Amino acid sequence: MATSKAGTMKMEERLLTVSIALLVLIGLMEVLIGNYTKSIALMADGIHSWADTIVSSLVFIGIKLSKRGPDGKFHHGYGRAETLFGLIAAMVVVTIGAILMYESYLAFVAPSPLIYPSLAIAAVLVAGVVSFAIAAFKIRLVRRSNSTALSVDAYNSIKDGAASFIVLIALVLASFGYLYFDALGGFIVSIMIIIIAYISIKESSIVLMDGCIYGGICKEIYNDVHSRIEAAPNVRRLNALKLRQIGRTIKVEAMIELDGQLSVTQAETITSTIKKTIMESHPEISSVILETSAAKDAKA
Secondary structure: HHHHHHHHHHHHHHHHHHHHHHHHHHHHHHHHHHHOOOHHHHHHHHHHHHHHHHHHHHHHHHHHHHOOOOOOOOOOOOOHHHHHHHHHHHHHHHHHHHHHHHHHHHHHHOOOOOHHHHHHHHHHHHHHHHHHHHHHHHHHHHHHHHHHHHHHHHHHHHHHHHHHHHHHHHHHHOOOOHHHHHHHHHHHHHHHHHHHHHHHHHHHHHHHHOOHHHHHHHHHHHHHHHHEEEEOOEEEEEEEEEEEEOEEEEEEEEEEEEEEOHHHHHHHHHHHHHHHHHHHHHOOEEEEEEEEEEEEEOOO
C-alpha cells in the first residue's frame, strides 16, 4: 500500500509540473493575442490561466510538504499542508476573480471592436481543450489519492476549461458585431472563479477545523465504524466516536465500554480485532484509537 501511495504522489507531482508549464504558455498566448485582438474576454481567460498556475504551484508545494514524516515540531506529520495550501490557493483565485470582474465592467462601459476575431477564437478553443484534458487526468488521480488540494486543483481546471468555452461563445457573438458580449464573457468568467473559490475555501476550512468531508463519504465511514464497534463481541456500549481528517487520511477515536468480567488480555485482543477490522474495511483510515473502560451494568 505504501508503494502505491508513493507512486500516486509521484504521478501527482509530474502532472502538476506539466499543468503549470502548459498554463503559463496558454496564459501567455491568450494575453498576447487578447491584447492584439482587443478582446477583454480573451485577456481575462489568459490571466485566469496564470491564476491557475499559482493554484497548481501552491498545491504542488503542499503535496511536497505533506510527504514529510513527523518531527519534533509536527508530531502528526505534514498531512494538512495540502489542505492549507489549497485554502491559500483558493484565496488567491478570489482576488483574481474580483480584479477580472472590475476590468470586464470597464470594458462593458466602453466596448471596442475586435481585430482578427478568428485568431482570438482559435486561441481560446485551444485553451479550453487543453484545460479539460488536464482536468480529466487530475480527476483520475483524485479518485485514487483522495487529495483535498488536488481535488481543488482539478475543479479549478474544469472551471478553467468551461470558462474558455464561455469566452469562445462570447467571442463568436462579438465577431458578429455584438461587442458587449466580449465584456460579458469576461464578467461571467470572473463570477465562475469566485464561486468555485468560495466552495474550495469552505471545504478546506472545514478540514482545517477538524471537520471531515473526505469526498463526502465521512458520514458513510462514520456509520459503518459505529455499526462495527457496537456489533463487536463483549462491547457493552459505544460512548463516543470521532473522525478527524488530516490531509488524505482519516483518524478514528472512540470510547467503548467492555464486559467488566474480561481479563486485560481478553480486552486487548478484542480492541486489536476491532482496529484491524476497521482499517481493513477502510484503507483511508490511518489509525484507530480506542479508549476502553469496564462496564458495571448488564448489557441491555
